[in-house]
Amino acid sequence: MLSSTDIYPWQQTQWQYLLQANQQQHLAHALLFSGVADCGKKDFAVKIAQALLCQNKNDQYTIPCGQCKSCYVFQAKSHPDYQHIGLEDAKKDIGVAQIRELSRFLELSCSYGKMTIGIINDADRMSNEAANGLLKTLEEPPKDSLIILVSSNPTRLTATIRSRCQNLSFPPPNQNTALAWLKAQNVQHSAEHLLSVGMGRPLLAQQFDDESLLKQRSQCFKDIVIILQKRKNIFDISPQWVKLDFQMLLDWQITWIQQCIIIHSSVSHAKQWDDIAPQFKQLTCQLDSQKLWQLYDDFLKLIPKANHSINQQLFVEKMLLIWLYAQA
Numbered sequence: 183m184l185s186s187t188d189i190y191p192w193q194q195t196q197w198q199y200l201l202q203a204n205q206q207q208h209l210a211h212a213l214l215f216s217g218v219a220d221c222g223k224k225d226f227a228v229k230i231a232q233a234l235l236c237q238n239k240n241d242q243y244t245i246p247c248g249q250c251k252s253c254y255v256f257q258a259k260s261h262p263d264y265q266h267i268g269l270e271d272a273k274k275d276i277g278v279a280q281i282r283e284l285s286r287f288l289e290l291s292c293s294y295g296k297m298t299i300g301i302i303n304d305a306d307r308m309s310n311e312a313a314n315g316l317l318k319t320l321e322e323p324p325k326d327s328l329i330i331l332v333s334s335n336p337t338r339l340t341a342t343i344r345s346r347c348q349n350l351s352f353p354p355p356n357q358n359t360a361l362a363w364l365k366a367q368n369v370q371h372s373a374e375h376l377l378s379v380g381m382g383r384p385l386l387a388q389q390f391d392d393e394s395l396l397k398q399r400s401q402c403f404k405d406i407v408i409i410l411q412k413r414k415n416i417f418d419i420s421p422q423w424v425k426l427d428f429q430m431l432l433d434w435q436i437t438w439i440q441q442c443i444i445i446h447s448s449v450s451h452a453k454q455w456d457d458i459a460p461q462f463k464q465l466t467c468q469l470d471s472q473k474l475w476q477l478y479d480d481f482l483k484l485i486p487k488a489n490h491s492i493n494q495q496l497f498v499e500k501m502l503l504i505w506l507y508a509q510a
């Protein structure tokens with residue numbers, strides 16, 4: 183049985199709110215779950231879908247019951263009134279065909295008599311054509327249907343789509359809540375270190391409990407220092423970087439630059455990363471504030487391109503060149 187304790191502790195408010203809204207028949211036809219990545223929005227969307235489809239009523243909002251026919255088929259991933267879509271392997275965006283299929287599905291009358299639910303994960307990655315297709319469905323939502331858009335970058339959705347959804351924001355948890363949750367997952371490394379490396383995002387922090395990912399991260403940082411010192415050229419390093427997730431690489435580099443800027447401006451206490459502390463000190467000394475702000479700008483400009491880069495090798499070389507030029 184899934185209970186409210188299976189919802190991440192930092193999502194209880196949204197959970198209660200949606201179930202109450204549903205009970206009072208005030209639930210919107212389209213919801214937008216927005217907030218920082220790796221804090222559990224996608225998991226929440228699946229759980230709330232199961233809860234809304236559950237056939238047993240429970241005033242304590244601890245549904246779904248896990249025992250009714252609807253819950254059984256949902257858990258078996260074969261619920262006839264539920265579909266979710268998102269980025270498919272090797273595709274750079276969510277295509278119009280996926281949206282059309284979802285819209286057709288939502289128009290079907292529901293098999294279990296409650297509602298049909300469609301989830302669009304990474305909704306900001308829809309192609310223009312797909313976004314236009316979705317807009318038509320949002321303008322005339324099929325009866326007894328619910329569309330949930332999940333996005334870590336909601337500003338990349340068009341204003342017309344955003345205005346037709348009820349926005350529900352999912353802020354990251356505060357540090358104490360995140361640390362308590364991480365410790366309860368029996369992580370092998372220090373929860374404080376993992377959360378710091380994971381930029382305050384609990385699910386990302388949990389991923390870093392894998393030793394190899396921690397090593398990759400510290401190696402990338404060391405590579406940057408090596409490039410700044412011109413001890414290797416970018417073509418020696420790029421083959422390793424190409425194997426990594428670009429969004430993750432960008433996140434790491436932007437966080438490192440932000441921390442260097444904090445140290446230079448001395449406005450607040452900077453993070454300490456034990457595994458890269460000596461190299462971090464070197465980097466901070468090597469770059470002045472002006473260069474750091476330039477780096478920060480350059481990396482921010484790369485964010486929209488990270489998911490649309492056709493040539494991966496070129497994208498990695500571009501990131502490494504930014505560091506090389508910073509020291510020129």
Ligand SMILES: [Zn+2]
Pocket residue numbers: 235236237238246247248249250251252253
């Ligand atoms: Zn149930």
